[in-house]
Amino acid sequence: MTNSRRKGKRERGRSLTVRKNATNAREWRRNHITASKSNLKWWWERLAIFGWSYAALAASTMLLGLSFVVWLHMDRDVGVTTKPAPTKVSNIDEMQHLSTWSKTLSWLDLGQWLGYTAASNSWSLLRDCWIDESAIPALLPGDLNKLFEGIAANYSNTSQHRSRYTATVHSSPNHTSGSLPWILTLENFLSDDECDALIKLGNDQGFQRSMDVGQPFKADNESLGKITERRTSASAWCTSKSGCRNGDVPSHVHQRISDLLAIPNENSEDLQILRYNVGQFYKLHHDYIPHQRTRLCGPRILTMFMYLSDVAAGGETQFPFNLRFRDMNVTIKPKKGTALLFPNVIDSNPTEADFRTRHAALPVIEGTKYAANAWIHLYDYQKAISIGCN
Numbered sequence: 001m002t003n004s005r006r007k008g009k010r011e012r013g014r015s016l017t018v019r020k021n022a023t024n025a026r027e028w029r030r031n032h033i034t035a036s037k038s039n040l041k042w043w044w045e046r047l048a049i050f051g052w053s054y055a056a057l058a059a060s061t062m063l064l065g066l067s068f069v070v071w072l073h074m075d076r077d078v079g080v081t082t083k084p085a086p087t088k089v090s091n092i093d094e095m096q097h098l099s100t101w102s103k104t105l106s107w108l109d110l111g112q113w114l115g116y117t118a119a120s121n122s123w124s125l126l127r128d129c130w131i132d133e134s135a136i137p138a139l140l141p142g143d144l145n146k147l148f149e150g151i152a153a154n155y156s157n158t159s160q161h162r163s164r165y166t167a168t169v170h171s172s173p174n175h176t177s178g179s180l181p182w183i184l185t186l187e188n189f190l191s192d193d194e195c196d197a198l199i200k201l202g203n204d205q206g207f208q209r210s211m212d213v214g215q216p217f218k219a220d221n222e223s224l225g226k227i228t229e230r231r232t233s234a235s236a237w238c239t240s241k242s243g244c245r246n247g248d249v250p251s252h253v254h255q256r257i258s259d260l261l262a263i264p265n266e267n268s269e270d271l272q273i274l275r276y277n278v279g280q281f282y283k284l285h286h287d288y289i290p291h292q293r294t295r296l297c298g299p300r301i302l303t304m305f306m307y308l309s310d311v312a313a314g315g316e317t318q319f320p321f322n323l324r325f326r327d328m329n330v331t332i333k334p335k336k337g338t339a340l341l342f343p344n345v346i347d348s349n350p351t352e353a354d355f356r357t358r359h360a361a362l363p364v365i366e367g368t369k370y371a372a373n374a375w376i377h378l379y380d381y382q383k384a385i386s387i388g389c390n
């Protein structure tokens, strides 16, 4: 693609966001940044007053945070159970067992979460990765609900909108049992040919063992994570660096997502193409990465998960959300061309994680599951990754 075409696209994307109320955006951004920065200022002022004693304190806190992360990464199972995933399910009891299996959550998850946040905030202090004060967020408080309401209304079976894809709402704040997070699917979001082309691109790039959400210190997508027993699939990134992202199908898919969400496609990570063989899974997790909250790219606000194949049995995406809260056992069966869309943040503050959208990929029982992730950030992700600040 020529530079001018790319620039044109970028500007079209930006104008979508700029159409949102820019004054409110700036005000909200200012408050948000002032809140994070005043904290920083407070430390720097104390540092000036008490000199090196504070520097020593800061250094030891950082060391403590880093050793905590090292300790968490020591070679042991961070998943919940070492029980091998069932490879054959022949009756309903065993299916029931899978549902319970995906709900388990380790205390180590919480420990990791705290460790990463502490250590990576220290890391951000050392690098110029802080969010840019002039950047306009893709969502303001209250926009998330409007976005989902709009998609649900405009793409429903009954709407006037003549689109090739249709939306089905699986969970929403308007649910009869009380306020639940939005989870919706868009059937026929991708054509069969597009699915096949993405699978081929995955094969061309080379599938490698998938990483779990992890290390905040690495600059590129390939290393933003770690191998754990919680995630056993294989993945391939369709990056700009390899030329994959700018290819016909990936660029159309990014543009389609950007048009649907009215969020510039630079806010999207590269497509992560996934392959699950029989028995492979991704245990209960959340897509929000805590350290990104204060970084240039901002957090992952939305997950667009596209199924590239049908799966004969198993491989469902399950959202249990039952712990101490209202029940919400949503299970999505993979269907070639269907896209699953859900938020990772809350409507009232798009920088805060919405833990109700924890989810798991159940083990594939028969067949091969292919899928692709597009994670959408609050700010320009492509700019952030280009300078190693994701």
Ligand SMILES: O=C(O)CCC(=O)C(=O)O
Residues within 6 Å of the ligand: 282, 287, 305, 315, 316, 317, 318, 359, 360, 361, 362, 371, 373
């Ligand atoms: O494979 C699935 O159904 C979900 C995958 C997932 O949650 C992820 O890749 O973050």
Ligand SMILES: [Fe+2]
Residues within 6 Å of the ligand: 285, 286, 287, 359
């Ligand atoms: Fe996920």
